[in-house]
Amino acid sequence: MSLTYEERKQTILAQLATQGKVQVQTLAQLFQVSTETIRRDLDRLEKEGELRKVYGGAVRVRSGMIEAPFQKRSQLQVQEKQAIAVAAAALIEDGETIMLDNGTTTLEIMRQLQHRSLITVITNSAPILTIALESFTGKIIFAGGEINTAVQAATGPGAHEILDQFKVNKAFISAGGVSFTDGITDYVLEEALISRKMMERAEEAILVADHTKFGRSTFARIAPADHISMVITDSNCPTEWIENFGRLEIETVISD
Structure with missing residues (x-):
């Protein structure tokens, strides 16, 4: 049974939190889905502000460099x-x-x-x-x-x-x-x-x-x-x- 987007999302975000970066090919193999499915997932997550797409994958969105008072x-x-x-x-x-x-x-x-x-x-x-x-x-x-x-x-x-x-x-x-x-x-x-x-x-x-x-x-x-x-x-x-x-x-x- 294939995972839903929300289920894949949680795994992707968990990997970003611990590793800082994810790869399209690696995620496609992990979830046993096509690379196009993963790219659509990453597109959606980027629009949600969860990550930033880069060549071959995505990276975590960096925090602002200015700390609150x-x-x-x-x-x-x-x-x-x-x-x-x-x-x-x-x-x-x-x-x-x-x-x-x-x-x-x-x-x-x-x-x-x-x-x-x-x-x-x-x-x-x-x-x-x-x-x-x-x-x-x-x-x-x-x-x-x-x-x-x-x-x-x-x-x-x-x-x-x-x-x-x-x-x-x-x-x-x-x-x-x-x-x-x-x-x-x-x-x-x-x-x-x-x-x-x-x-x-x-x-x-x-x-x-x-x-x-x-x-x-x-x-x-x-x-x-x-x-x-x-x-x-x-x-x-x-x-x-x-x-x-x-x-x-x-x-x-x-x-x-």
């Missing part, structure tokens, strides 16, 4: 980010030192740590520092440097030099996009470099990302996907991503 992003997927933050905070043991990069999900982690007096938080994020100064009972270290007002965080050599002074238990890394072809990416190069540095200075690098980040590639690479040891995401994360992380021996934690 921090305040606007903090209002998106709020429940998912809060649930991810609860799961992340549960992994932090008393006596540990952690790093939080500049993101709206890591900001929620800081909110979950307000009454944890026996941990140390190192961050370059001005919003996270502001939350910590309100009522955090542990130790806060700000990786200062030149403040990039557009992203509300310290970047540049000064921030890198401070981060180099520490070796921490865990680094919680946010992302603009996650792709198995392009890796973990961000919109701003300077922020991507800070996140990469935090990963290097941590015993364990943990990606915190809601389901909207998967299958998306943004401007600057933080690291390949296999450089993380754990992903914390929400229940809407596609199954194929969980399976692929498993093949890379990356633990996936699904928040409630």
